[in-house]
Amino acid sequence: MDALDRLEPVARELVHRADEYLAQQGAPADHPVWTLLRRVGAVPSDAVCFVAGQRPDRLRHLGDAIREHTAGYHAASIPTALDWAGSAGTAYAAQAAALAAHQGGDGPDSLAGRLVETAGYLDAVADWQQGTRDQLARALADILTSAQAVVVRLGSDGARPVGPSEGSAGASGRAVALAAADIGARILEVAARALEVGADIGPAWADRLTELSYVEPIEAGPARAGQTIDVRP
Amino acid sequence: MNGTLADAAATLRRSGGQFRWTAGELARAAGDPGSRNAGQPDGRGASESAERGHDEPARLALGTGGAEGFGTGGAEAFGAEAFGADGPGRLGELGSELHRRWQDAIAARAREARAQADRLSEAADAVDRAGRAYAEIDRPPRPTGNR
Numbered sequence: 398m399d400a401l402d403r404l405e406p407v408a409r410e411l412v413h414r415a416d417e418y419l420a421q422q423g424a425p426a427d428h429p430v431w432t433l434l435r436r437v438g439a440v441p442s443d444a445v446c447f448v449a450g451q452r453p454d455r456l457r458h459l460g461d462a463i464r465e466h467t468a469g470y471h472a473a474s475i476p477t478a479l480d481w482a483g484s485a486g487t488a489y490a491a492q493a494a495a496l497a498a499h500q501g502g503d504g505p506d507s508l509a510g511r512l513v514e515t516a517g518y519l520d521a522v523a524d525w526q527q528g529t530r531d532q533l534a535r536a537l538a539d540i541l542t543s544a545q546a547v548v549v550r551l552g553s554d555g556a557r558p559v560g561p562s563e564g565s566a567g568a569s570g571r572a573v574a575l576a577a578a579d580i581g582a583r584i585l586e587v588a589a590r591a592l593e594v595g596a597d598i599g600p601a602w603a604d605r606l607t608e609l610s611y612v613e614p615i616e617a618g619p620a621r622a623g624q625t626i627d628v629r630p
Numbered sequence: 631m632n633g634t635l636a637d638a639a640a641t642l643r644r645s646g647g648q649f650r651w652t653a654g655e656l657a658r659a660a661g662d663p664g665s666r667n668a669g670q671p672d673g674r675g676a677s678e679s680a681e682r683g684h685d686e687p688a689r690l691a692l693g694t695g696g697a698e699g700f701g702t703g704g705a706e707a708f709g710a711e712a713f714g715a716d717g718p719g720r721l722g723e724l725g726s727e728l729h730r731r732w733q734d735a736i737a738a739r740a741r742e743a744r745a746q747a748d749r750l751s752e753a754a755d756a757v758d759r760a761g762r763a764y765a766e767i768d769r770p771p772r773p774t775g776n777r
Contacts, residue, residue, distance in 0.1 A: 437719055438721075439718035439719035439721060444718065447714065447716075447721055447722075452712065462659075463656075463659070463736075466652050466656070473648045473750075475750070476641050479638050485760060486760070493753065499746065500649075500746055508739075511738075511739060515732075522728055591721070596724060599731045606731065606735035608738035608741060609742055
């Protein structure tokens with residue numbers, strides 16, 4: 398359980414209430430919440446619900462399972478030193494060495510390396526999800542202790558109560574609408590930042606996730622019938 | 631057949647089986663339900679895969695059911711949700727994009743493993759042929775029967 402797991406249930410009603418004010422009373426035309434709403438394409442309460450539902454550990458668990466398969470790749474034996482003379486034996490030795498390097502070599506340009514990179518991609522997505530959760534938790538903590546929260550909870554700036562279904566006419570109504578917009582903007586800032594950071598993950602990993610081609614050793618082809626076999630005494 | 635070569639061919643087939651089994655596991659993780667029996671080494675039965683002692687936690691995590699249980703929708707359904715593809719607005723679009731990249735990557739890993747299994751099988755065949763050729767040469771000449 399992280400900070401967001403603890404804070405989201407506490408903030409849920411307030412965020413929904415802010416959403417209602419925002420939908421029904423709007424916000425000043427120059428308020429940043431409008432730009433953020435367009436950029437994220439979701440209302441604050443939906444964004445909170447979505448991020449709160451993300452479980453980075455599931456991706457990490459999947460990454461660990463992928464990574465475990467590398468042990469099988471390293472353990473899969475390819476005999477290289479065979480009592481097999483002649484051109485076919487030489488070709489086999491070269492092929493065996495190339496196959497062994499292809500499956501278990503160090504770095505991303507081997508099959509085992511590609512598995513590690515694929516698991517790394519899952520870790521990167523999980524890190525991004527966790528980072529977003531942490532930032533949203535901080536935003537909700539700020540919101541819960543803000544003056545805007547008091548205004549939205551009261552439905553008033555203290556002068557006159559205004560329900561969500563009422564108009565925004567009057568100073569008190571405008572204050573509530575502004576407070577709701579501030580709350581929404583604080584949440585959507587986190588979502589917008591998450592979109593920016595998340596959009597970089599795929600391109601950053603693209604080259605390390607592509608399919609790896611096997612490169613035949615230069616003089617080795619498959620041993621074919623008709624190739625000479627030298628019998629050793 | 632030359633004993634050393636026969637042993638080598640058997641080793642290559644076992645290694646090929648390892649890759650074929652892994653290919654099936656990875657293909658399932660990519661959401662390919664038809665890959666359920668794809669990982670049986672060299673045409674041997676599904677029970678053999680289980681007998682080979684591969685660890686259960688890895689299999690569960692890759693979506694073959696059980697405790698982690700990716701649900702009746704299989705690994706693909708689990709994957710989409712885990713990446714946030716079900717999210718609202720642009721968040722959902724980004725989640726779908728991240729999930730697609732994962733699916734492409736894991737499908738590539740499955741193809742790589744399958745191709746390596748094929749190459750190892752071919753190598754085993756070549757070694758088998760060489761072993762038989764040696765055995766043929768080593769065999770003492772058969773009496774002709776003409777007295």
